[in-house]
Amino acid sequence: MPNVTYIESNGAAHVIDVPFGENVMRGALYNNVDGIIGECGGGLSCATCHCYIDDAWADKVGTPTSQDEVDLLEGVSAERKPTSRLSCQIVMGESLDGLVVHLPESQY
Numbered sequence: 001m002p003n004v005t006y007i008e009s010n011g012a013a014h015v016i017d018v019p020f021g022e023n024v025m026r027g028a029l030y031n032n033v034d035g036i037i038g039e040c041g042g043g044l045s046c047a048t049c050h051c052y053i054d055d056a057w058a059d060k061v062g063t064p065t066s067q068d069e070v071d072l073l074e075g076v077s078a079e080r081k082p083t084s085r086l087s088c089q090i091v092m093g094e095s096l097d098g099l100v101v102h103l104p105e106s107q108y
Helices: 024-030 055-061 067-073
Strands: 003-007 013-017 050-053 084-086 099-102
Touching (some): 003 024, 055 099, 067 084
Parallel strands (some): 003 099
Antiparallel strands (some): 003 013, 050 084, 050 099
């Protein structure tokens, strides 16, 4: 099973197995990782699963995949960075095994 390393704003790291086909947000929620809220459950109607893709993974993950994601990222409460993504829109596949994401200090 592939894994994702979630790094909280305080530096705490959590390596979590996230099944193929599942999104990065749910991997955090199902494992009680602080820093991801996911209020809309992955419905692409909030931005409380905002994360920063580690620079080493940015090319593999890519940029936002829809205009809705772009629009929601414009309203995030934490600083928006070039590697900002909504974790509900990142689906685990073989190419993302070992992915590292950084979590913002706040989702509100």
